Amino acid sequence: GDGEWMRTWTERVKKAGGVMIADGVIANEAPDEAASAECEALGEKAAKSV
Structure with missing residues (x-):
């Protein structure tokens, strides 16, 4: 796939x-x-955002 499900979910x-x-x-x-x-990198950003 091309990530359509991710764009839809977002x-x-x-x-x-x-x-x-x-x-x-x-x-x-x-x-x-x-x-x-x-x-x-996304996990680090998520951890720093809380």
Whole structure:
């Protein structure tokens, strides 16, 4: 896939009043090295936002 489900989910969250701290990480089945690094960076950002 091309991540359509993630874009759709993000729009639903925003329409419901949710706030996204960053763009999501889209990885097909399992993350490769680049996506893994993005996941780690997103996790750090999430931890710092609370």
